[in-house]
């Protein structure tokens with residue numbers, strides 16, 4: 001495979017299979033896409049089309065005992081597929097980060113937010129505890145959370161889902177990864193919190209040049225945020241296009257069906273409020 005410096009992430013020939021009692025089952029097949037610096041690539045498709053499996057395989061987070069990942073995943077030219085778990089741990093968070101749908105799953109319930117935040121920073125940097133605390137507080141301010149020092153002393157369950165999602169974004173951005181994979185980052189949130197989270201992602205992209213792989217079933221969010229879009233069905237990519245091209249001139253029948261199925265209200269509402277904020 002030729003390494004192209006125009007891309008931060010190059011995924012090529014990605015196949016994922018899982019071992020089941022019935023034998024080996026393919027989950028995603030023949031996935032190819034690229035992510036350019038400072039751009040947002042939207043990944044859409046109905047439930048079960050393979051979006052989460054794709055993102056977990058990029059992060060090398062699938063169970064290595066039961067699943068097999070083939071193909072190439074190059075992050076800034078470096079092959080991630082097959083890296084040792086330890087090496088991958090040092091890359092995850094620092095160079096490629098994951099924002100998941102349910103932020104509660106990202107935190108250990110019995111450890112205070114501040115301790116988890118500081119530990120993540122110190123795992124990837126040589127900062128002292130005090131410096132890491134200061135960086136964490138600045139990062140929480142950055143995502144417009146009130147009373148960051150107070151939040152540092154709280155346990156995850158003491159925060160709302162929207163606040164926790166923004167804490168996760170704060171942790172993600174303070175390490176300035178070159179790629180963020182956001183898997184349905186707003187699905188579990190109410191409209192106000194959805195808009196806050198989308199604004200933060202947009203700010204990270206424009207201020208730090210972070211590339212974002214945005215997985216969403218919400219085509220309103222995708223049309224607002226993405227530069228390019230990949231459409232998945234039954235574990236395969238059926239269409240890949242510039243966002244305007246995809247929405248104005250969808251080529252594949254499945255894409256046309258997805259676009260026709262979107263509720264008119266949902267696509268207009270967030271767009272309007274998003275622009276106003």
Ligand SMILES: Nc1ncnc2c1ncn2[C@@H]1O[C@H](COP(=O)(O)OP(=O)(O)OP(=O)(O)O)[C@@H](O)[C@H]1O
Nearest residue numbers: 018020027045046047048049050051052053054217
């Ligand atoms: N461990 C597993 N064993 C068998 N099948 C699996 C396993 N993990 C996932 N699958 C199947 O792989 C397919 C893709 O799942 P995936 O979670 O990637 O879909 P998705 O597009 O992210 O859906 P959603 O939008 O609902 O999150 C699904 O049919 C799912 O049932």
